[in-house]
Amino acid sequence: MSANQGPPVYISGSAQEIVGRGRPAPAYLNLLAAAAADAVADAGLDRAAIDGLVLSSSIPQPFERNPAEVAEYLGLGAAYTAMAPYGGRPATDVLHLARSAVRAGLATNVLVLSADTFASTLGLEGAIDLYMKSFDASYERPFGPLIPTAFALMAARHVHDYGTSMEQLARVAVSIRKHGLLNPHTEVSGELTVRSVVDDVLVSTPLTRSMLALISTGGAQGFVVTRERVDRRSVALLGYGEASAFMSLSQAPSLVHFAHIRRAADLALRQAGAELTDVDFVQFYDPATIVPLILLESIGFCGPGEGGAFVEDGAIEIGGRLPMNTHGGTLAFRHPGMGAALDSVVEAVTQLRGEAGPRQVRDAGLGLVHGQGSWLANNGFLILGRS
Amino acid sequence: MNDSADAVRADAVRADAVRKVDPSGDVEATFWDGCSRREFWLQHCTACDAWQFYPRSLCSHCWAPTSELEWRRPAGGAVLESFSVVHRGSGPFAGYAPYVVALVRFDEGPIMMSNVVGDVEGLAIGDRLELDFAERAGRVVPVFTRAGKLS
Ligand SMILES: [Zn+2]
Numbered sequence: 244m245s246a247n248q249g250p251p252v253y254i255s256g257s258a259q260e261i262v263g264r265g266r267p268a269p270a271y272l273n274l275l276a277a278a279a280a281d282a283v284a285d286a287g288l289d290r291a292a293i294d295g296l297v298l299s300s301s302i303p304q305p306f307e308r309n310p311a312e313v314a315e316y317l318g319l320g321a322a323y324t325a326m327a328p329y330g331g332r333p334a335t336d337v338l339h340l341a342r343s344a345v346r347a348g349l350a351t352n353v354l355v356l357s358a359d360t361f362a363s364t365l366g367l368e369g370a371i372d373l374y375m376k377s378f379d380a381s382y383e384r385p386f387g388p389l390i391p392t393a394f395a396l397m398a399a400r401h402v403h404d405y406g407t408s409m410e411q412l413a414r415v416a417v418s419i420r421k422h423g424l425l426n427p428h429t430e431v432s433g434e435l436t437v438r439s440v441v442d443d444v445l446v447s448t449p450l451t452r453s454m455l456a457l458i459s460t461g462g463a464q465g466f467v468v469t470r471e472r473v474d475r476r477s478v479a480l481l482g483y484g485e486a487s488a489f490m491s492l493s494q495a496p497s498l499v500h501f502a503h504i505r506r507a508a509d510l511a512l513r514q515a516g517a518e519l520t521d522v523d524f525v526q527f528y529d530p531a532t533i534v535p536l537i538l539l540e541s542i543g544f545c546g547p548g549e550g551g552a553f554v555e556d557g558a559i560e561i562g563g564r565l566p567m568n569t570h571g572g573t574l575a576f577r578h579p580g581m582g583a584a585l586d587s588v589v590e591a592v593t594q595l596r597g598e599a600g601p602r603q604v605r606d607a608g609l610g611l612v613h614g615q616g617s618w619l620a621n622n623g624f625l626i627l628g629r630s
Numbered sequence: 631m632n633d634s635a636d637a638v639r640a641d642a643v644r645a646d647a648v649r650k651v652d653p654s655g656d657v658e659a660t661f662w663d664g665c666s667r668r669e670f671w672l673q674h675c676t677a678c679d680a681w682q683f684y685p686r687s688l689c690s691h692c693w694a695p696t697s698e699l700e701w702r703r704p705a706g707g708a709v710l711e712s713f714s715v716v717h718r719g720s721g722p723f724a725g726y727a728p729y730v731v732a733l734v735r736f737d738e739g740p741i742m743m744s745n746v747v748g749d750v751e752g753l754a755i756g757d758r759l760e761l762d763f764a765e766r767a768g769r770v771v772p773v774f775t776r777a778g779k780l781s
Contacts, residue, residue: 371720381658382684383743385771387716387723388731395714396733403712403755447731448715492733493683493741498712 252342253477253630256286256467257592260358262579264430267363268461271304272316274358275463279317282465286473288352293467295323295350299337299357302373302580303364305329313356323350330377331490333528333614333623334584339483341468351470358463359580370458377617379491388447391455393492393618394531395447400498401533402449405548409449411555413440415532416453416574418560423571425561425602430457430577454532455574462579464589472630478595479630481517481609484510487621499548501619504541508611508624515626517609519543524594524604525565526587528615529572535559538613566604569594584614588625595629651699657685660701665770668763671701672738683740706761707737708774713746713753722767734759734774748775 258281262268269277275298283290296319298310308316310324323344327337334357341353361370374390401407416435423429435453443451468480488503489495496502512518519542527535536550544565545553553559559567570576570590573583591610593599599607612625651657651673661684664671673685677694681704687696711733719727730746730753746753747764758777763770 368720375720379684381662385766385769386731386743386745387719387726387729388714388743389716389718389720392714392716392731396712396731399714400712400755445715445717447717450714491684491743493743498733 249346251479251481251628252345253469253472253479254338254466254588254592254627255469255473255477256282256284256288256465257589258282258285258465259586259589260463261428262459262461264459264577266460268360271301271307271358271360272313274360274461275313275356276317278356278358278463278465279354282354282467286467286469288467288469288473292352293319293354294321295341295344295353296325297337297341297344297353297355298324298326299334299355299581299585300326300329301357301359301582302329303359303361303370319354323353329581331487331616331621333485333616333621334581335483335588335612335614335623335625336485337585338466338468338480338588338625339485339623341466342480342483345468345470353468355466355468356463357582357585358461359582360461361580362458362460367458382493383491391450391531392447394533395450396492397498397537397618398449398531398533401536404499405551407536407548407551409441410437411536411551412449412454412532413437414554415529415535415559416440418554418557419529419568419572420575421560422569422602423575426571426576428577429571429575430459431571431575450531450533456530456578456583457573459577459579462577462582462586464582464585466588475630476596477630478592479628480625481628482511482514482626483623484508484512484514485621485623486510487616490617490620492618499537501537501541504538504619504622505543507622508542511611511624511626515609515628517626521609522565522611523607523609524569524591525567525611525613526569526591527567527572527613528584528587529568529574530578530615532574534615534619535567537619561602561604569599569602569604584612584623587612587614588627591625591627595627647703649701651696651701653687653696657687661685665763665772668770670703670706670761670772672704672736672740673699674702675699681736681738681740683736683742704736704738704761707777708734708759708761709737710746710753710755710757710759711735711741712755732774742772745771745773746775747773749779750776
């Protein structure tokens with residue numbers, strides 16, 4: 244506990260805007276406004292109590308509106324405003340920025356907003372093209388990697404170094420699909436089996452389509468981060484750690500084990516005065532099924548190379564010893580864009596409030612939420628707890 | 631793919647040639663300009679004796695300035711660190727699928743993303759590779775072939 248860096252702040256309001264599979268997303272500002280209204284209503288606060296705004300840039304509209312413009316649009320009046328830019332950042336960082344503003348005395352109740360209108364503004368091909376720009380224009384794009392190829396290069400090396408099997412890579416998708424099917428807002432239907440995942444069409448070897456994230460047309464998330472606990476539905480933000488170590492995969496010190504991931508997770512845990520064994524569930528960014536395996540290993544839930552065996556016995560399913568992505572994640576709920584990790588935060592808040600219905604983790608008291616920027620290049624971990 | 635005219639052009643610059651890095655130059659343009667002549671130039675730091683890829687205006691290992699960097703040509707041998715066969719190319723790559731995207735470690739140390747071309751049947755991590763060049767849409771890009779296998 245000695246490393247605890249000050250009292251917690253609280254996520255007292257949480258909201259998620261649903262667009263639906265293949266449906267055109269509402270306009271960017273419409274989504275932001277809906278998320279703002281729903282988050283403040285969820286917190287049970289008057290909008291006049293909001294004196295801060297942290298805006299997460301979206302992928303298709305990285306700089307469409309600056310945060311002062313959005314604050315003005317919402318009629319917030321005098322408020323602290325900030326924005327987390329697009330590119331190489333874990334989306335969880337906006338909750339840290341809101342916490343920092345509260346702790347620095349810049350604001351008392353900070354609205355955190357994110358919206359993406361991906362495929363309805365760019366089309367799915369345009370969305371994929373935009374994602375591809377994450378690769379370096381000079382030294383990576385000339386060789387034709389798809390976004391899944393970044394994860395495929397990690398997976399191939401993991402298979403080579405540790406003997407991880409296609410069945411183990413598939414098992415992650417099967418388990419997380421079970422959770423997605425318990426989410427009334429999921430964009431997928433039908434159970435998966437290890438066989439159906441392995442036999443699905445290859446996108447970038449060794450990864451098949453069912454081992455990869457969905458691409459959604461849009462979505463939004465809103466939160467109210469407060470200095471005071473509003474009521475028993477307020478969730479404590481107990482820790483945040485973040486570290487980047489590279490951007491291009493050619494510069495990564497390893498393709499299978501990442502010290503900066505451990506560093507970021509340890510920072511968050513230390514602030515919270517918590518150990519890994521205290522964590523009741525995890526919400527990991529899951530763009531490809533190799534990523535949760537690498538996270539389990541790099542954070543230290545299991546040893547290097549043991550991720551495949553860890554997931555084989557259903558440990559990451561609700562009822563298992565470490566439920567993961569209880570909303571379905573990007574594999575089996577949706578992938579709206581920059582806000583994917585904020586969907587994970589919404590789910591963590593829902594779990595810690597005990598409001599997750601059929602997918603509720605029993606006695607959920609402490610959750611670890613992961614956000615990722617560009618193929619594990621940058622990682623941000625939040626520790627959230629029941630208040 | 632390697633016709634004799636190319637072989638002559640590649641030999642026009644001695645393999646042990648060393649060039650200073652122009653402090654006011656654009657290292658990215660210099661790199662690709664070399665590739666257009668089928669010459670691969672890798673940066674080497676004279677201060678700490680380390681190689682680096684991608685090229686920069688300083689040494690990322692010791693922060694020596696541009697004036698202490700030089701361009702050298704690696705021997706061309708490399709090892710396959712990892713690879714993925716892309717089955718559904720996107721945009722300009724749609725016509726190439728399936729193709730191999732790889733991370734390749736030069737014997738000098740640096741790793742780069744590239745393609746393995748030619749005979750890739752049974753390709754495996756750890757395979758020895760050799761530097762080559764391929765022309766695509768009017769641009770010459772560095773690629774690799776399996777050592778001892780003609781592309
Ligand atoms: Zn140096």
